[in-house]
Amino acid sequence: MSEYSFELSIPTDTDGYVLMQCPLCCEMFKLHPHDVEDDAVFDIRCPCCGIVSDNYITDDVAELAVAKAGNIFLDEMHKEMKKLERETRGGVIQFVVGKKPKHEFEKRLMPTIEAMSETVCEECGKSMKLTHALLFTAYCCPYCGVSNFNER
């Protein structure tokens, strides 16, 4: 079998932010996709625990990716087996394939779940959305790592 790839489009909220989740502390936050993909930005750190992770995929996105990949695999398996069925038709050994396998449900991704507010880093000027709980305590900028303390 060859390699397959598929695209997952992660929805943005009305302000163009995409929801992310820290795999370590599970804190949710939102960043602009164009900031995240900016070449000048090397690491994105969690605004809550301050640790840099490889990805901040939310559980929903991870689940959808697994479902999608599984469905593609099922379809391909079925196609390959159908081919085998055709090739062995009328032969001494016949390979018969049953119905197409049922697909895993691909859940629709929702762009927002948490109550978050927009804030701008005083140091690098990049904007982000953070949970109210985090905004009222201390957090660090996901881009430059500078701690921001909310005086309000």
Ligand SMILES: [Zn+2]
């Ligand atoms: Zn974290």
Ligand SMILES: [Zn+2]
């Ligand atoms: Zn910053």
